[in-house]
Amino acid sequence: MQLITKTLTAFVISCTLPGCVHDFSCDAVTKALSQKHASFVIKNTGPSGRIVDFSGVDINTGKKVYYEAEGGMYLEMKQIVQIGDTLIKRRGQTGFLLRKKDFIIKFEFDCFENQSYGFAIDTLKREINL
Numbered sequence: 001m002q003l004i005t006k007t008l009t010a011f012v013i014s015c016t017l018p019g020c021v022h023d024f025s026c027d028a029v030t031k032a033l034s035q036k037h038a039s040f041v042i043k044n045t046g047p048s049g050r051i052v053d054f055s056g057v058d059i060n061t062g063k064k065v066y067y068e069a070e071g072g073m074y075l076e077m078k079q080i081v082q083i084g085d086t087l088i089k090r091r092g093q094t095g096f097l098l099r100k101k102d103f104i105i106k107f108e109f110d111c112f113e114n115q116s117y118g119f120a121i122d123t124l125k126r127e128i129n130l
Helices: 002-014 026-034 072-080
Strands: 038-044 051-058 064-070 086-089 096-099 103-112 116-126
Touching: 026 103, 038 064, 051 072, 072 096, 072 103
Parallel strands: none
Antiparallel strands: 038 051, 038 086, 051 064, 086 096, 096 103, 103 116
């Protein structure tokens, strides 16, 4: 019991230091998101929940790659993504393209008055077979 108390106390103290403070403003999230890159066919959609932990095969190199992120803004994407989809995210941009079998879904990052943010979702191309 003492070990648990000491560990918990150390954790609480360490998170009061400046290193545990995260900036979740729209500007900070936009900057972090624009530095990410993805271009792969999804082979594993990871666990359910807020954490994005996709893995797959890079479409250019054929090497195994991972895309990791966290946040409620990814929940809608996680509900739509399936194994075999292709995820495209270009460095310097904040939007994602998710290529499905018959259409492409665009997830464009939006800030609302620098207080809240999320993805606007749009279907770019849909093939209709009659």
